Amino acid sequence: MLNEQTASKATVPAETVAAQTVAGETAAAETTTGTAPGPKPGHDWSLDEIITLYRQPLNDLLQQAHAVHRRNFDPNRIQLSTLLNIKSGGCPEDCAYCPQSVRYNTGLENESLMSCEQVLEAARRARDSGASRFCMGAAWRGPKDRDLDQVVAMVAGVKQLGLETCVTLGMLKAGQAERLQQAGLDYYNHNLDTSEEFYSQVITTRSYQDRLDTLQQVRAAGINVCCGGIIGMGESATDRAALLQTLANLPQQPESVPINTLVKVSGTPLDAQDDTDPLELVRTVACARILMPKAYVRLSAGRTDMSDSTQALCFFAGANSIFYGEKLLTTDNPQFNKDQSLFERLGLTPDTDNTSGDTAAAQSG
Ligand code: SAM
Ligand code: DTB
Ligand code: SF4
Numbered sequence: 001m002l003n004e005q006t007a008s009k010a011t012v013p014a015e016t017v018a019a020q021t022v023a024g025e026t027a028a029a030e031t032t033t034g035t036a037p038g039p040k041p042g043h044d045w046s047l048d049e050i051i052t053l054y055r056q057p058l059n060d061l062l063q064q065a066h067a068v069h070r071r072n073f074d075p076n077r078i079q080l081s082t083l084l085n086i087k088s089g090g091c092p093e094d095c096a097y098c099p100q101s102v103r104y105n106t107g108l109e110n111e112s113l114m115s116c117e118q119v120l121e122a123a124r125r126a127r128d129s130g131a132s133r134f135c136m137g138a139a140w141r142g143p144k145d146r147d148l149d150q151v152v153a154m155v156a157g158v159k160q161l162g163l164e165t166c167v168t169l170g171m172l173k174a175g176q177a178e179r180l181q182q183a184g185l186d187y188y189n190h191n192l193d194t195s196e197e198f199y200s201q202v203i204t205t206r207s208y209q210d211r212l213d214t215l216q217q218v219r220a221a222g223i224n225v226c227c228g229g230i231i232g233m234g235e236s237a238t239d240r241a242a243l244l245q246t247l248a249n250l251p252q253q254p255e256s257v258p259i260n261t262l263v264k265v266s267g268t269p270l271d272a273q274d275d276t277d278p279l280e281l282v283r284t285v286a287c288a289r290i291l292m293p294k295a296y297v298r299l300s301a302g303r304t305d306m307s308d309s310t311q312a313l314c315f316f317a318g319a320n321s322i323f324y325g326e327k328l329l330t331t332d333n334p335q336f337n338k339d340q341s342l343f344e345r346l347g348l349t350p351d352t353d354n355t356s357g358d359t360a361a362a363q364s365g
Helices: 047-055 058-072 116-129 145-160 176-183 208-220 237-248 278-291 308-317 336-346 356-362
Strands: 015-017 030-032 077-087 133-138 164-168 187-189 224-226 229-231 256-261 296-299 321-323 349-351
Touching (some): 047 237, 058 278, 077 116, 077 145, 077 296, 116 133, 116 145, 133 187, 145 164, 145 176, 176 208, 208 224, 224 256, 237 278, 256 278, 278 296
Parallel strands (some): 077 133, 077 349, 133 164, 164 187, 187 224, 229 256, 256 296, 296 321
């Protein structure tokens, strides 16, 4: 396991990494320092390469990540997604971080699936507040076909409001992704959460392969993939590197990569975890940006307890999307005015354009 100590000393003087191609991007010549590998072609990152990238001196990592970011995105624009928990609590799964598992006593009220009208009302509010994507989450192991009938109607309705649509419903059975695609679904969120090695310490009721299978079904149905993980669950830096390796080496990289910081909810098995070093988050975001240059990297759960400076560093490192709105699924997210003030102070402009068509087309496989 990689020692948590990062920023190992650079043993090689400044050198130029020649123009190379990363996941379809044509890279300009970059000046970088240290021993970390520069941009490389294809999707065959080894774990050692990613660990070297992750551990290099922070200034070198940030410089490299920001250069990749600038080549692929306007660095001063940010994509805003709003979340709605359309079915809250009572989930049979045992994800150790999750306040919605029926196995943990978190005081959360279980609620049945919201009506389509309630969902559309929330979507209108999100659109009017400036969000461009509306993400609906359900505390299910996976949707039953009769549940899916209702979600299909919600997706179609939200799409008609001019918003991009995203759902996260758990594992999908054969044919379900196609139904969602036909309803106009743009993104399906399904996280790997952590490395395959660490996974069994967090979840036992579904396997890593189950998750990869659902991602494959989503991809095969022509829906954009939103897939990322959580940091701060007691995993090592090697686990974070391994998660990024799995994501970056998928046959087609995800269009959207949420990086969540654990929200410690009282009553869950992970409620007493040590706080995450914010610089480990920054390193994770920077590596995600370098490995998946075309993806929207979302600074997801955990922003309520994050300083403005940490968020600013994450945006510099390549994060270009957030959840916007005062609630995530069951926990708090920053207040609207706090985020608006942050955007102003950082000179960030919310993306109003829908991105789904562009990103799907931009992926090189
Ligand atoms: N039930 C579905 C599933 O698990 O796929 C969808 C909803 S689930 C809540 C979506 C994701 O939210 C999880 O995979 C996890 O990455 C993230 N998440 C849940 N609880 C969290 C917490 N306490 N802190 C950070 N991220 C969390
Ligand atoms: C994702 O990666 N993070 C979001 C979304 N996808 C569904 C969920 C965060 C949940 C945080 C805990 C809660 O609010 O319940
Ligand atoms: Fe259920 Fe999803 Fe929470 Fe796991 S993360 S317990 S599957 S709602």
